[in-house]
Amino acid sequence: MDGKWPVAVASLGGVSEIEVVRIGPDEWQEFRSVRLASLRDAPGAFGARYDDWVAADGDRWRRRLVDVPLTLVARSDGHPVGVVSGADDGQRVELISMWVAPEQRGTGLAGRLIEQVVAWAASHERPTFLMVRDDNEAAIRSYARAGFTDLGVPDGWPADAPLERRMRHDG
Numbered sequence: 001m002d003g004k005w006p007v008a009v010a011s012l013g014g015v016s017e018i019e020v021v022r023i024g025p026d027e028w029q030e031f032r033s034v035r036l037a038s039l040r041d042a043p044g045a046f047g048a049r050y051d052d053w054v055a056a057d058g059d060r061w062r063r064r065l066v067d068v069p070l071t072l073v074a075r076s077d078g079h080p081v082g083v084v085s086g087a088d089d090g091q092r093v094e095l096i097s098m099w100v101a102p103e104q105r106g107t108g109l110a111g112r113l114i115e116q117v118v119a120w121a122a123s124h125e126r127p128t129f130l131m132v133r134d135d136n137e138a139a140i141r142s143y144a145r146a147g148f149t150d151l152g153v154p155d156g157w158p159a160d161a162p163l164e165r166r167m168r169h170d171g
Contacts, residue, residue, distance in 0.1 A: 018082075018109060019075045020116060027073075028061035034073055034080035038099035044162065045133055046097065068096070070120050074109055084113040086120055086128075093121035095130040098139070105138075114146040118169050127169060134163035143167050 023031055032053075039050035053060075065071055070093075074082030081101040087094045095117045100110045121128040132139050134153065144150065148167040157163065 017076070018104075018112075020072050020082075020112065021075065023065065023071050023073050025062040025065045028058055028065055030073060030080055031065060031071060031083070032056075032061050034083045034099070035097065037080070037101070038083060038097070041102065042099065045099075045136060045139070070117065071097075072113060072116055074100070074104070074113060076104070082109050082113055084117055086117040088121075088124065088126060091126065093117065093124070093126045093128045095128055098130075110142045111146055114143065118146070118171060121169075122171065128171075129169070130167050131164045132167060134165050140165065140167075147171050 036050060036054060039046060039048060039053060043050060068085045068087045070086035070088070072084050073080050081104045083097060083099050084095065085097040087096055095114065098110070098113065100113070118128045128148075130143065130148065132143060140150065144167075146169070148169050151166040151168055153163050154166050
């Protein structure tokens with residue numbers, strides 16, 4: 001599953017063509033742009049923080065795109081409006097770094113991005129899992145609509161950490 005996946009997404013102004021593209025280390029600047037936007041927009045939703053990445057050099061961004069084998073960027077009019085990644089540990093794929101720009105929420109784009117990661121995992125004969133903040137009800141609903149089952153907060157979750165729920169795709 002390499003290359004581009006055009007996705008038509010309804011928007012308030014009619015239908016806007018959304019292009020979903022798999023990127024790699026050569027596209028690190030585009031990834032930097034969308035990842036920093038996600039960390040600014042939803043600072044509590046990710047394990048990483050904006051301050052941890054804003055001053056990172058190109059080598060660090062490239063390494064992230066090598067270390068995580070699947071990263072997809074959604075573009076509208078050539079600008080990134082969404083991102084998701086799939087980390088593969090050899091036994092399962094972990095859906096990570098999921099974000100959709102506020103103006104694209106409610107259009108179905110999140111479902112399309114999730115679907116692409118699940119399909120990629122299935123093509124590698126791996127199940128798909130994810131972790132999501134317990135207080136991120138919109139994300140939990142999106143994942144449930146996409147076929148994920150809520151497994152709850154893992155046993156032994158640190159008392160001083162924000163609660164996160166484990167979810168598994170049932171496909």
